[in-house]
Amino acid sequence: MSDTVKSLAVVGAGMIGASWAALASAHGIGVSAYDPNPEAEVGFRRYIERARAQLAELGLTGAGTVSFSADLATPLEGADFVQENGPENEAVKRKLLAEIDELLPPGAIIASSTSALVRSAIVADCARPERVVVAHPFNPPHLVPLVEIVGADPEVVTRAAAFYRTLGRRPVVLNREMPGHIANRLASALYREAVHLVEQGVASVADIDAALCNGPGLRWALMGPHMTYHLGGGEGGIAGYLAHLGPSQVRRWQSLGSPSLDMDVQTKIVAGVAEEAGGRSIAELEARRDEGLLALLKARTLVSE
Amino acid sequence: MSDTVKSLAVVGAGMIGASWAALASAHGIGVSAYDPNPEAEVGFRRYIERARAQLAELGLTGAGTVSFSADLATPLEGADFVQENGPENEAVKRKLLAEIDELLPPGAIIASSTSALVRSAIVADCARPERVVVAHPFNPPHLVPLVEIVGADPEVVTRAAAFYRTLGRRPVVLNREMPGHIANRLASALYREAVHLVEQGVASVADIDAALCNGPGLRWALMGPHMTYHLGGGEGGIAGYLAHLGPSQVRRWQSLGSPSLDMDVQTKIVAGVAEEAGGRSIAELEARRDEGLLALLKARTLVSE
Numbered sequence: 297m298s299d300t301v302k303s304l305a306v307v308g309a310g311m312i313g314a315s316w317a318a319l320a321s322a323h324g325i326g327v328s329a330y331d332p333n334p335e336a337e338v339g340f341r342r343y344i345e346r347a348r349a350q351l352a353e354l355g356l357t358g359a360g361t362v363s364f365s366a367d368l369a370t371p372l373e374g375a376d377f378v379q380e381n382g383p384e385n386e387a388v389k390r391k392l393l394a395e396i397d398e399l400l401p402p403g404a405i406i407a408s409s410t411s412a413l414v415r416s417a418i419v420a421d422c423a424r425p426e427r428v429v430v431a432h433p434f435n436p437p438h439l440v441p442l443v444e445i446v447g448a449d450p451e452v453v454t455r456a457a458a459f460y461r462t463l464g465r466r467p468v469v470l471n472r473e474m475p476g477h478i479a480n481r482l483a484s485a486l487y488r489e490a491v492h493l494v495e496q497g498v499a500s501v502a503d504i505d506a507a508l509c510n511g512p513g514l515r516w517a518l519m520g521p522h523m524t525y526h527l528g529g530g531e532g533g534i535a536g537y538l539a540h541l542g543p544s545q546v547r548r549w550q551s552l553g554s555p556s557l558d559m560d561v562q563t564k565i566v567a568g569v570a571e572e573a574g575g576r577s578i579a580e581l582e583a584r585r586d587e588g589l590l591a592l593l594k595a596r597t598l599v600s601e
Numbered sequence: 602m603s604d605t606v607k608s609l610a611v612v613g614a615g616m617i618g619a620s621w622a623a624l625a626s627a628h629g630i631g632v633s634a635y636d637p638n639p640e641a642e643v644g645f646r647r648y649i650e651r652a653r654a655q656l657a658e659l660g661l662t663g664a665g666t667v668s669f670s671a672d673l674a675t676p677l678e679g680a681d682f683v684q685e686n687g688p689e690n691e692a693v694k695r696k697l698l699a700e701i702d703e704l705l706p707p708g709a710i711i712a713s714s715t716s717a718l719v720r721s722a723i724v725a726d727c728a729r730p731e732r733v734v735v736a737h738p739f740n741p742p743h744l745v746p747l748v749e750i751v752g753a754d755p756e757v758v759t760r761a762a763a764f765y766r767t768l769g770r771r772p773v774v775l776n777r778e779m780p781g782h783i784a785n786r787l788a789s790a791l792y793r794e795a796v797h798l799v800e801q802g803v804a805s806v807a808d809i810d811a812a813l814c815n816g817p818g819l820r821w822a823l824m825g826p827h828m829t830y831h832l833g834g835g836e837g838g839i840a841g842y843l844a845h846l847g848p849s850q851v852r853r854w855q856s857l858g859s860p861s862l863d864m865d866v867q868t869k870i871v872a873g874v875a876e877e878a879g880g881r882s883i884a885e886l887e888a889r890r891d892e893g894l895l896a897l898l899k900a901r902t903l904v905s906e
Contacts, residue, residue, distance in 0.1 A: 312628055468809075518889075538867045549789060
C-alpha cells in the first residue's frame with residue numbers, strides 16, 4: 297500500500313458501512329462495497345445520497361465512485377484499505393475477517409468497526425493478524441469525528457490513523473484493548489447513573505436528558521472531562537482541583553448508584569422517552585440530530601484550537 | 602412578589618455571582634450585589650463587562666443597572682428574588698441563608714447556587730425555609746443554560762423556574778434532593794471511568810478527552826443519554842435497545858472501574874492535562890471554552906426543536 301489510500305473496500309453495507317462509504321467518496325476516494333445480501337444495495341445508495349447532501353454542507357464534494365457487489369472477492373481486488381462493518385457477533389466477525397485477510401493483497405490494512413468486540417478475539421483466525429486493527433466510529437461516522445483505534449503493529453496503527461485523518465476524523469489510539477474501547481465505556485458509566493436517577497424517581501427521563509445536554513454535555517462538545525476539571529480548579533487548575541476537591545469526587549463516586557435494568561425500570565424509561573419524544577418518530581429525531589451535529593461541526597470550525 | 606422579577610439581589614460577588622448578575626442585567630433586570638469584601642467589586646465589574654460582551658453576541662443587550670454593597674441589608678431591600686453564591690461550606694451557607702431570610706421581605710424567593718450541598722441542610726436555620734430553593738447553575742451560568750432546582754413548596758419552585766426561563770435558562774426540577782443534583786452526578790460517574798482508563802494506561806489523558814468531545818460529547822450537546830439510546834435502538838427505539846442490548850449494558854456496568862485518586866494517579870492526570878494544554882494558560886483555555894460555548898449556543902438556535 298502506498299501512503300495514500302485511493303480505494304476503500306467497505307465490507308457490510310448497512311448504515312455504518314454506508315456512512316463510511318459516503319465519507320470516503322466525499323473525500324474523493326473510490327469505494328467498492330460488499331454485502332452478502334444483493335438487496336442491501338438500494339438502502340446503501342439511498343443512505344449515501346442523504347449523507348452526501350449533509351457532507352456537501354460541510355464543503356465536502358469529492359467525486360469518489362461507489363460500486364457494490366454481493367461477492368466478497370470483487371471489492372477486495374486492488375483495495376488499499378478495508379473497513380469491515382459486519383454483524384456484532386464474535387464468531388461471524390472472526391470468520392469474515394479471516395476471509396478478508398485471505399483474499400486481500402498483503403500490505404493493505406483491514407479495519408473493523410466493531411463496538412462491542414475486542415481485537416484479540418476477532419483476529420484469531422487471520423493469517424496476518426498484525427495488519428488488522430479495530431477502528432470504531434461513532435454513529436453516524438460521516439458526521440461524528442471520533443475513530444478509536446486498537447492494533448498490534450505500531451506501524452499499521454500509524455498508517456490507519458493517518459488514513460482517518462485524511463477523512464477529517466479524529467483518531468484516538470488505545471495502548472491496549474478494552475471492551476467498549478474508551479467512549480462507550482464513558483457513555484456506559486454515565487448511563488448507569490442516569491438509570492439510577494430514573495430508578496430513584498429523582499427527575500423525569502426528559503429532565504435528566506435536558507440536564508445533560510444543557511449542562512455538561514454542552515461543555516463536553518468542546519473538551520473532555522480532565523480538561524473540564526482543569527478549568528473548574530481555578531488558578532490551581534487540575535492539580536488544585538484534585539488536591540482540594542479530589543476527596544469529595546471520591547465520596548461522590550461512592551454514592552453513585554448500581555441500578556438494575558429490570559422490567560419496572562425499563563417501563564419507566566420507555567414511558568419517559570415516549571413523553572420526551574412527544575410524538576416525533578425516530579426518523580424525525582435522527583434528522584434533527586444530524587441537523588444539530590452539522591450545525592455544531594460548523595460552529596466548532598470557527599473556534600480556535 | 603409580582604410574577605415578574607424586576608430586581609435581583611446577588612449575594613456573593615465571585616465568579617458565579619458576577620455571571621448571574623451579567624445575565625440578569627443583559628435581560629434588563631436591575632441587579633444589586635453584596636459581598637462582605639468591598640474589594641470584590643473590581644473583579645465583579647470586570648467579569649460582568651466581559652460577560653456582557655459575550656451576551657451581546659447572543660443578542661442580549663438589556664440595560665439592567667448593577668449596584669454593589671458590602672452591607673447585606675442594602676441589596677435585599679426591595680429585591681424580588683435573591684441568588685445566593687456564598688462559599689460551599691454548610692455552616693457558612695446555613696447562617697447566610699438564615700440572615701437573608703430574616704432581612705428579605707416575605708414573598709420574595711431565595712435561591713442558592715450550591716453545587717455540593719443539599720437543600721434540607723442549608724435551610725435548617727431559616728424561619729421561612731419553604732421560600733428557599735436550590736437553583737444550581739453550570740459554569741459559566743450566563744452561557745450554560747442548565748439550572749437544577751430543588752424546593753419544598755411546588756408554587757415557589759414553579760415561580761423560580763419561570764424566572765430562570767425569562768433569563769433564557771433551562772430549569773430542571775428535581776422531585777427530591779440528591780447530593781450533586783443530576784448533572785454533577787452524571788459528570789462524576791463519567792469521570793470515574795475516565796480516571797480508571799488513565800489508571801489502567803488505556804490511553805493518554807488527551808486522547809481520553811478527545812474521545813469524549815469528538816464522540817458522545819458532541820451528541821450530548823444535543824440530546825441526553827436516554828434519547829441517544831432511543832436513536833441507537835434502530836426501528837425499535839429505546840424499548841428495542843433495552844430488550845436487545847440491555848443485558849450487554851449491564852455487563853458493561855459490571856466491568857467499569859473503581860479507581861482511587863491516589864498520588865500516582867493524580868500525578869499521571871496532572872502531567873497528562875499539562876501535555877494536553879500544550880502551554881496554554883487557564884485564562885486562554887477559558888476564553889476558548891467560552892468562545893466555543895457561544896458558537897455552540899448560536900448553532901443550537903438554528904436547530905429545530
